[in-house]
Amino acid sequence: MGNNPKNQDGVEQEPIVGEIPDDPLTGHAYDGIQEFDNPLPGWWKWMFIGSILFAFPYAAFYHGGGEGRTATERYDKALAENIRLQFAEIGELKMDRATVVKFLNEPNWLRVGKSVFKTNCVSCHGAEGGGLVGPNLTDEAYKNVKDIGDILHVLENGAAGGAMPAWKTRLSPNELVLAASYVASLRGTEVADGKPAEGRVIPPWPEAPPEEETSDEEANTDDETDDAASTGPKKAST
């Protein structure tokens, strides 16, 4: 059978048994193994080439720095929009101690403070405030805080030479106040596996909101604060 293909050494190969495609052989054979010149189907190759070509405009569009194009950016934008809508309800808050105390007693607004915390603070203070790089915010001891108003000052100006960043220029006054109230609300929650207490144990937060509004509703929330305050030290002593 002089028709059998020859390998590189000129040795004639055994004929291949079974169904043999029409494709030509590539002409080389190693250890008796011959290779068909068997190209990928055209549609496959075009999909491959097409996906490479598609990648360039795709990368340029989504990673070229255009604003608001990635899903995360659109999400952040929607979130900010949402917060702005909510803020329309309370207007621009005063950045003072009384406002922090007031919102400590408004669970709905604390949720907004919580979302500010989740976005900006958990990287250093932990998801539940138990502390990572930053101190535990769920115990009764504080390093830079002696009074509830100090939380706002620490948020505005930072602490420990910037280890705790200043947020004054990065967050709106409303966000600062609500985040401060939320941080205050974490006190005494004593999350599991939080960092050991740092600093000094300070007196409880003021129990009653300042006498700006004294509706029945406010009176009810006062009671709740009383309860919270009385359970706080008990928890700490166990």
Ligand code: HEC
């Ligand atoms: C880059 C890390 C980092 C981020 C982000 C951060 N903090 Fe801090 N924070 C710290 C450190 C570190 C301290 C402790 C400073 C010190 O040792 O005096 C601290 C201290 C504090 C304190 C005072 C606690 C005390 O015991 O005196 C409060 C309140 C606080 N942070 C709230 C926040 C809030 C709210 C945010 C988000 C808006 C935030 N932090 C974001 C690192 C951070």
